[in-house]
Amino acid sequence: MEFPRRPVGSAHKHEIRKNNETRILEAAEEVFAEAGFKGATTALIARRAGIPKANLHYYFSTKEILYRHVLDDILRTWLEAADLGADWENPMEALRHYIEAKMDLSRTRPNGSKIWAAEIMHGAPMIQDYLSTTLNDWLRPRVEIIQCWIDAGLICAVNPKNLIYSIWALTQHYADFSEQIQVLNDCQPLSDEQFAQAKKDVVQIILNGVMPHST
Amino acid sequence: MEFPRRPVGSAHKHEIRKNNETRILEAAEEVFAEAGFKGATTALIARRAGIPKANLHYYFSTKEILYRHVLDDILRTWLEAADLGADWENPMEALRHYIEAKMDLSRTRPNGSKIWAAEIMHGAPMIQDYLSTTLNDWLRPRVEIIQCWIDAGLICAVNPKNLIYSIWALTQHYADFSEQIQVLNDCQPLSDEQFAQAKKDVVQIILNGVMPHST
DNA sequence: ACCAATCCTGACCTTTCGGTCAAGACTTAT
DNA sequence: ATAAGTCTTGACCGAAAGGTCAGGATTGGT
Numbered sequence: 001m002e003f004p005r006r007p008v009g010s011a012h013k014h015e016i017r018k019n020n021e022t023r024i025l026e027a028a029e030e031v032f033a034e035a036g037f038k039g040a041t042t043a044l045i046a047r048r049a050g051i052p053k054a055n056l057h058y059y060f061s062t063k064e065i066l067y068r069h070v071l072d073d074i075l076r077t078w079l080e081a082a083d084l085g086a087d088w089e090n091p092m093e094a095l096r097h098y099i100e101a102k103m104d105l106s107r108t109r110p111n112g113s114k115i116w117a118a119e120i121m122h123g124a125p126m127i128q129d130y131l132s133t134t135l136n137d138w139l140r141p142r143v144e145i146i147q148c149w150i151d152a153g154l155i156c157a158v159n160p161k162n163l164i165y166s167i168w169a170l171t172q173h174y175a176d177f178s179e180q181i182q183v184l185n186d187c188q189p190l191s192d193e194q195f196a197q198a199k200k201d202v203v204q205i206i207l208n209g210v211m212p213h214s215t
Numbered sequence: 216m217e218f219p220r221r222p223v224g225s226a227h228k229h230e231i232r233k234n235n236e237t238r239i240l241e242a243a244e245e246v247f248a249e250a251g252f253k254g255a256t257t258a259l260i261a262r263r264a265g266i267p268k269a270n271l272h273y274y275f276s277t278k279e280i281l282y283r284h285v286l287d288d289i290l291r292t293w294l295e296a297a298d299l300g301a302d303w304e305n306p307m308e309a310l311r312h313y314i315e316a317k318m319d320l321s322r323t324r325p326n327g328s329k330i331w332a333a334e335i336m337h338g339a340p341m342i343q344d345y346l347s348t349t350l351n352d353w354l355r356p357r358v359e360i361i362q363c364w365i366d367a368g369l370i371c372a373v374n375p376k377n378l379i380y381s382i383w384a385l386t387q388h389y390a391d392f393s394e395q396i397q398v399l400n401d402c403q404p405l406s407d408e409q410f411a412q413a414k415k416d417v418v419q420i421i422l423n424g425v426m427p428h429s430t
Numbered sequence: 431a432c433c434a435a436t437c438c439t440g441a442c443c444t445t446t447c448g449g450t451c452a453a454g455a456c457t458t459a460t
Numbered sequence: 461a462t463a464a465g466t467c468t469t470g471a472c473c474g475a476a477a478g479g480t481c482a483g484g485a486t487t488g489g490t
Contacts, residue, residue, distance in 0.1 A: 013436060013487065020437090034337060039253035041477060054439050057479065114336045120395045121329045122249060131398040139399055156423065159409075162416040165396065169388030170381055180335045181380065183346040184354055194374075201377040208371065209420030214429065227457070231467070256447065267469050272449065 021059055023049045028070050033111035036118050037067055068126060071119065074112040075130065081105050082138070091149045092211070096203050099167055103199045106175035113175035139164065155210040163210060170202045236274055238264045243285050248326035251333050252282055283341060286334065289327040290345065296320050297353070306364045307426070311418050314382055318414045321390035328390035354379065370425040378425060385417045 027048035031040045042063050046056040060066035081101050088094050106113055119127055139161070146160035174181065174195070182189050190198065242263035246255045257278050261271040275281035296316050303309050321328055334342060354376070361375035389396065389410070397404050405413065 016437075016487090036251045036253060036333070036337060038251060039337070042479085043477070052439050053478090054441095054480085055437080058437070058439090061479085063478065117391065118251070118333060118336060120392050121333060122251060122254070124394050124398070128398065131395060132402070135395075136399060156419065158416040158419060159412050161399065162413050163420075165388060165392075165413075166385055166417065166420055169384045169392075173380060173384030176332065177335050177380075177384075179339050180346060180350075183339070183343065184351060184376065187347070197374050198377050198380075201373040202381065204371065204373060205378075205381055205421065205424030207424075208426065208428075209422075209424035211423065213423075231457095235467090257449085258447075268448090269450085269469055269471095270467080273467070273469095276449085278448065 017059070020049075020051065020055075024051070024056055024059055024066070025070060025073060028066050029073070029111045029115065032067060032070055033114040033118075037063075037122075042066075064126075070115065071127060074109075074116055075134075077109060077112060078105065078116075079134075079138070088142075088145050091154045092207055095167070095206060095210070099171060099203050099206055100199060102167065102171035103174065103195075103202060106171050106173075107195055110175035110178055113172050117172065117176045153212060156212055158210060163206075166209075167206060170206065174198060232274070235264075235266065235270075239266070239271055239274055239281070240285060240288060243281050244288070244326045244330065247282060247285060248329040248333075251337075252278075257281075279341075285330065286342060289324075289331055290349075292324060292327060293320065293331075294349075294353070303357075303360050306369045307422055310382070310421060310425070314386060314418050314421055315414060317382065317386035318389065318410075318417060321386050321388075322410055325390035325393055328387050332387065332391045368427060371427055373425060378421075381424075382421060385421065389413060 024045065027045045028040070031045045031048060034040075035044075040063070042056055043053050045066070046053040049056065056066075060069065081104075082098070087097065119125075124131060142164060143160040146155070146163060149155045150157050150160070174190075178189070185194070239260065243255075243260045246260045246263060249255075250259075255278075257271055258268050260281070261268040264271065271281075275284065296319075297313070302312065334340075339346060357379060358375040361370070361378060364370045365372050365375070389405075393404070400409070
């Protein structure tokens with residue numbers, strides 16, 4: 001996303017603010033993903049955004065506040081994508097749809113996934129309450145639905161939470177570990193074809209993984 | 216680094232050094248896992264190890280050197296566990312064995328997994344060459360073996376690398392995201408029974424996931 | 431034109447942290 | 461006992477980074 005330099009005279013205040021906030025948030029997401037919260041510096045974020053550091057602090061008074069905004073942004077994206085048209089009536093189609101949506105997110109916003117992962121790994125200091133409220137509320141009905149599928153014999157007996165964790169793990173791996181995957185791919189980023197294959201393989205493994213055995 | 220001449224009878228000094236180095240390395244693994252390389256402070260590591268900071272720098276001159284020692288330690292453990300008795304002749308048993316070994320590692324050394332993950336996510340600044348040499352060399356023959364299985368119809372057709380990534384993703388998830396899992400488990404760490412169930416579920420999903428359909 | 435509100439920024443302040451140092455304490459060999 | 465080698469540590473230093481501020485620039489309304 002880029003911001004065409006607008007003629008000086010026609011910049012409206014609210015556009016200036018919106019424009020700058022967006023640039024800062026995008027730069028921040030990059031830098032936080034690369035360096036972690038502690039390793040990221042406001043000076044670097046400002047440089048990436050093309051503004052002086054003091055100007056960054058005019059829009060986001062502290063690094064922590066900026067970081068929280070980035071996290072909020074990630075959260076919103078994830079929740080929106082999580083349920084897009086998910087048809088929870090049909091197990092295989094529902095799972096396929098959810099997995100594909102999450103794989104696409106890993107492809108398009110790997111930085112968000114990395115920031116999220118780092119936050120969790122370091123004890124989730126800033127999002128504990130989100131985990132135990134919003135995410136927990138999201139999880140509970142899904143667990144129940146999956147349990148129904150199991151009771152109805154539509155899928156294998158597994159712990160429903162473990163199935164969801166498996167999907168998260170598999171899909172986010174392609175974002176969080178993209179550098180490792182790249183190195184093991186002759187130092188080339190996965191091509192669109194390779195990523196499509198990965199998506200197919202992940203779907204196949206999960207779907208076959210929980211598909212009832214035809215005795 | 217000076218090479219002290221072979222200590223003749225100074226077993227005691229040797230013990231002191233060994234002892235302190237071990238304590239420091241253990242404390243360092245904890246702190247690096249909790250805070251990341253940049254977020255970790257030598258002062259905190261020293262406090263955890265129960266020694267003054269200056270003493271830590273007597274044994275490990277710089278934070279980066281200490282970090283590299285921790286990484287080496289993790290690597291050695293992982294490689295040792297990776298192939299323990301793996302029987303690559305029988306796909307299902309080989310996969311089961313490897314998955315279970317990796318799950319056990321996630322349980323016993325979650326901090327190692329977290330440090331590894333954080334290192335990769337931040338671009339693997341310190342282990343790039345390891346990835347492209349040792350890990351790549353480890354991966355290549357496994358890929359070939361899996362390809363043989365596929366050609367022989369012993370498992371489904373998937374990209375062999377994607378199968379391995381899937382195993383890594385699923386098993387390490389229980390280490391890297393343990394805090395998230397804990398919060399979603401009523402803020403209780405997974406009990407031994409729950410973890411055993413997770414292990415079973417992961418094995419089942421992967422094995423069923425690549426088991427050929429009985430057509 | 432003028433004033434208020436908003437935006438911009440170089441210079442500066444303060445804290446933190448990795449790393450150093452010099453002096454002292456302990457262990458071992460002779 | 462003494463000397464040599466090793467370990468311990470409080471005090472200190474310089475660099476880096478988060479954050480502040482005063483004052484200038486730009487915009488918007490009247």
